[in-house]
Amino acid sequence: MKRLTLPTLLLSSLSSFAQKAPSENFVQYAHPLVGTAKMGHTYPGATVPFGMVQLSPDTDTIPYELNGKYNPKVYEYCAGYQYADKTIVGFSHTHFSGTGHSDLGDFQVMPTTGPLQLNPGTADQPEKGFRSRFSHQNEVAEPAYYRVKLDDHNIVAELTASNRVGMHQYTFPQSDQAHIILDLAAGIYNYPDKNVWTFVRVENDSLITGYRQTNGWARTRVEYFAMAFSKPFASYGSRNYSKKQVYRGFWGRFDQAHNFPELAGEQLRLYFDFKTTANERIKVKMALSGVSMDGALRNLRAEIPGWDFEAVKRQGQAQWQEQLGKVVIESPKKVDKENFYTAMYHAALSPTTYMDVDGQYRGLDQNIHQAKGFTNYTTFSLWDTYRALHPLFNLLEPKRNADMVQSMLAHYDQSTLHMLPIWSHYANENWCMIGYHSVPVIVDAVLKGVVPADQAQRALDACVATAHQKRFDGIGYYEQLGYVPEDKSGSSVSKTLEYAFDDWCIAQLAKKLGKSDIEAEFSKRAQNWQNVYDQRIGFMRPRLADGSFRQRFDVLSTHDQGFIEGNAWNYSLYVPQDPATLIAKMGGEKKFVPHLDSLFTMDLPDKFFAETEDITRDGIIGNYVHGNEPAHHAAYLYNWTNQPYKTQARVRMILPKMYRPTPDGLGGNDDCGQMSAWYIFSSLGFYPVAPGSPDYALGSPAVHGATINLENGKTFRIKVKNQSDKNVYVKEARLNGQKLTRPFLAYADVVKGGELVFTMAGKP
Template identity: 75%
Template sequence: MRKLLLLAFLVFQVPVFAQKPAFDLVRWVNPMIGTHKMGHTYPGATAPFGMVQLSPDTDTIPYEVNGGYNKDVYKYCAGYQYDDPTIVGFSHTHFSGTGHSDLGDFLLMPTTGKLQLNPGTEAKPESGYRSRFSHNNERAEPAYYRVKLDDHHILAELTATNRVGMHQYTFPKSDEAHVILDLMHGIYNYEDKNTWTFLRIENDTLITGYRQTNGWARTRTVYFAMAFSKPFYQYGNKDYSKGQVYKGFWRKFDQTRNFPEVAGKQLRAYFDFKTEEGEKIKVKFALSPVSTQGALANMRAEIPHWDFDRVKQESQALWNQELGKVRAVLPTKDDYINFYTALYHTFLGPTTYQDVDGQYRGLDQNNHQAQGFTNYTTFSLWDTYRALHPWFNIVQPKRNADMVESMLAHYDQSVHNMLPVWSHHANENWCMIGYHSVSVIADAIMKGTYKGDANRALDACVATARQGYYDGLQYYMQLGYVPEDKNSSSVSKTLEYAYDDWCIAQVAQKLGRQDIYQEFSKRAQNWKNVYDKSIGYMRPKLSNGTFKKEFDVLSTHNQGFIEGNAWNYSLYVPHAPQEMIQVMGGNARFVPHLDSLFTMHLPDEFFKDTEDITREGIIGNYVHGNEPAHHVAYLYNWTDQPWKTQERVRMILKKQYQATPDGLGGNDDCGQMSAWYLFSSLGFYPVAPGATQYALGSPAVKEATVRLENGKSFEIEARNQSEKNVYVQKVELNGKPLAQPFLDHADLVKGGKLTFYMGSKPKK
């Protein structure tokens, strides 16, 4: 793996890393981590949980090529790939670390010279408005990004508040200076993604409009308001859906130049300036899910001035406030960069989805008013229920409670009577499996984070779990499993439904709802129905009650699993690990199975046609970039060999996280990979969200203080910490030894100190 450290971070020299870093924690964050290969992060400017993600895009990839799916689309889920030599422009919405593409709204690109409204190509950027660039002239920080556009001799700088992106373009002397607004551009771009766009020139510095798309989200409308610091002297547009420049509006107006408004499916507009050498033209670009008036109100509320540096400083102060919730002392400079970049990535989403007045677009495509909570979107729940939302229950409990309220609002607006599965921007994508909003809600209730109506929340969870039309649930409720001949990925679905059902049972028991508790406790046992004891693996079962005959425990293709195989999914019973171990033959059989996951060699066929798996992200058959295995290193804690959890965790931390652009061993998945890193670095992990128990591991920090919202602090200390001393000799909570390798959430939020005593040999 190439070591590609962002140049900006080479200037930070700290002589003794065992000292606590200064409060300017922003300096340790490298947004370039994950921008190369599979991490799918973006390097641009955003505020914590911000609605605007203003970032460079390095290519425009069509979704289809010659009538078939274009696999290159997968590379550009975040719009940026570190290896690319050109930038096509700066758009205002991006996913962080996903395995699917969308967004990329409202691309701006400053240019000089002859006006060109097509983006050009990577091989020949001069044929369009894109530009070559060098990483030597690029810098990325929280809430700040800059790059030199070599072909146009322009320095582009970006910063952002929650709902407003701010651009600062330093031009050369030119009578042909332009800012292009591309309303066609998008990530996950294919023909007819744009269903409609509208542009209105309010005056010579203010433009408003909207964009409607049919991409991953079926129907998404984003409104904007754009203001220039300097009046443009002329403007124009081209509608590419016509194949030519507009000849007129109802044959009465020339709509291509200086016309006050334009609408169409494929629009690009331009705004012309005359500039002096070193002149800065600034742009404020506000978004709204509701209206152009909402976008204008957001702009006026969040950036009522033209001071770019002030916006940068204030947004970075917000980042320092959020990053300061965990103060860590770490062994090396790279450890600091990895730790605080991971913390940064966990605070990128879910994203705010409402105007400053609380209005937002709902799942029913009507406008709603958030009452007493902030509405959030971008819920990649199949990923984030595992560690990200449990992480929020420690460091962002108020936000996580608002996220639960957002999910319940989604439920209220759903014609399906379902909580979100994978939702964004007032749409349900139905991506992946399970109904893991149930896990997020249960975890928040069980840990006391959610202060709202818990019975209402439980009713929404139950209604979701009883939705017979959803993804094999009717068979699951009838048979106790999903049959593979009726519904694919049947084993994965059965296992994940059973876990979610267990979460419902925990909340029902807490609330005294015994009928619900009994029903879902029974459903939570359904994992046993797909376990084939004759071979010792989970196995797809058919509707006639027999196991599927043609079966390969290593294959990921058509074997009843999704993003995994029987070898690793057989370990997915997070809510009953002790019972799972006994069913699988006890420690004598289970531990060798678990060992083999990390030590075996996969055949070449395993990598065939797997666009989201590379050899770099795999340790044996353990695929860290695929979330079903995220808890498995901690399963040794339920066996007689818990020290193996300690060595496995430290090995994964070292191999799967590097302080380089290619430093993530898989998609960051909206912060899930980063949340795993943070939990594991601190020495504990939520194996089964919905339980209040954390499994202990082997901390990578020397010290850390978690500042809780209740005003208390929880400290972690690892004595005799070193790269070799990965084994825990004993653990003390507030000076008292722990008899088992577990920590309860109630003890954590009380404040106190967890002390690990480390050594170079296992304590058996």
């Protein structure tokens, strides 16, 4: 069999795309700077769809602790960049997009001129370090490309990337004192003693390799690199800023600070010296690997063998053009296209590739594995993304989501606990958030035919084993009592509700496979949500181990009330698997509809905002918290009443309030694409209220039309008649000419291809 080289494959892929490329340039509408202000927590740098490298500027380095206590300011820097900042401290190669916690920030590179300085300086006095002031007027951020002028050094920095390689292009002034600094001590969230060890090997005067081991959110993370320069450096050196005394042995006899070929320590910073002419460009390539330094070198040579920066940028933007073109929308307003394609961009930033070009990757067991027949992925923020992001992948790119499921099952195989990932990244499980939400991702993919049928039983076994994992907080009580008691485990109501939804998903898969015993067990567990519903007050409420409801209770408070990232108002609506029964328990439609109305219209007390750092007024409408996920489905619940028109009005109200094409245009953390996936679905006119269900709930399309280019070669066309900002109500919806009599749309009907026609009106 003839083996094609990667450049050949890239050219073949781009040529194939060019033959069917739509005429419109979608890349122009996607703005990476959206969400970089306030709490969006996105990064503006260069990456490709689901890329392993996220090469982006960091505007500050924030210590996790200040005077021995947690530093609340670190929350602002989850992605390393804040739009309000005036300085850049460097360009690092790994970032999360839109998370509420962070890690990463590996291998920070900074070009400088003038006398060498190896400390970063401060935001107030950048001239005392290597950081630099910058202006947004001299900043450009596009998919796969970033550019900024570093004012203090008179250097223009440009960034682009392939999947596993970041490429820098620095335009220097004339200088006899030009430097490129490699900071191996820096990182996003500088935990105390986060750096365990770093090693650097100077291979020659234009190539270095090494690795960094960290103990942060991921407690055992090892990342390898290979770094190449387009111009040989004249000299180099390093400093070790470790505060610990480490045994040096006989190495102490050498001057390791200058031109020494092997360097090791906990807190290393290196510098490489050059002499430059005016407007001379020095390029740097940094390849990553989770496997080895040799793996990083192979990635470097396979993906970017040459030095043509513009060609790499073009290839990256061609990948984005193809990715964004999976949905082609129609709208006379540029802002609609900017919002939509920015959401499409953010929805394709994670999960991220986590394997070398030869298929090797580091597993959860810290051993090296070979991915056979699938691409291995990492960065699974599942508490967020099971809701809409993975259902979006099932629709737009089922092959990729099938690989993500395979990655989760590989995680399960490598786990000594025999459990699926909760929140995992870089061969680590960090146990963040609650529930076992790999389950709805896997079940939804299997039931929709995305995962091969011969993998269904393996998937069910992994889901069942995970649901029986005793290390989940309160799960033993949940199985014994039918709920998690608050006096035994905090956030007990949220845990009960989320476990119950995951259990419902398992029951659906067991039913599909004819496993009646498993179906019966988990169908019963799925009803446990009813055990924390207090009929007397009409809200979910924490119960104690003795069976009583806790007396001290505030339905508006988010603090110590049995909930996580929400309050009783938001979580009392969290029964996506069975809204009809929830509505009946809450008194039927006559009581439920006014209750749901109140969620969007009430005024919250100031104490609500004072209690939590991750909810701002920007992300809230009434008491509906769009900036957090538990109520993302709430606007669609009117579809289970006789007033579905209120879903249509609510959705069209939320869209412009929570999404704008500006740096502060996200009403909360993007959460690895979940916020963006909500926008994509909702603006098209439907939403997956319950992953694992065969149906979408209809809303109100905000576009004037759309064509979904399905992976199976078919298209699903959405036409919208009488569309306007005032005509938010759906007068009629027809699927392939047949009038829909219920406000629901089957996934199977979409992937078959066809046409959905909405006729809009200004009144219900």
